[in-house]
Amino acid sequence: MIRFILKAISLVALVVAVMAGTIDAIQSVSASEPVLTPLAVAWSTASPDTIALVADGIMRNLHPYAWDPAAMWVLSQPAFVVLLAVSLFFWVIAYRRPPVAGRFTA
Structure with a gap:
């Protein structure tokens, strides 16, 4: 049971990481330069109270x-990288x- 919960957490983190990476890729293409959103910015945008x-x-x-x-230091790293590591x-x-x-x- 615990293994299932850990795999579910891993899957959710992977899905959110792919979404964050996709958003960064879209912003990078539209800005014609690399755009990497820090975890602190993404987190405060999604849920500022937490x-x-x-x-x-x-x-x-x-x-x-x-x-x-x-x-x-962790919050200043790109969101998709931190979530992929998680x-x-x-x-x-x-x-x-x-x-x-x-x-x-x-």
Whole structure:
């Protein structure tokens, strides 16, 4: 069950990453130069209240230094790259190796 949830999270992150990459590609073609939307801009456009909620939670529960250098660096990266990394992370966690001997062995 947990593997299914992790794979579902990976799929949702992949779909959103493809959408963000498509939007960036369309904007790049129309501007005739590369346009990469940072995660902070995309997140604040989609849901401005949750970014403040996450920042407050990180500063209160972890440490303020976890927000300033670490989270701010992640938020300044292109949205599709971060979401692809999140998708890959959850897929790797949910991955199960196939049996070495094969499918039909006892």
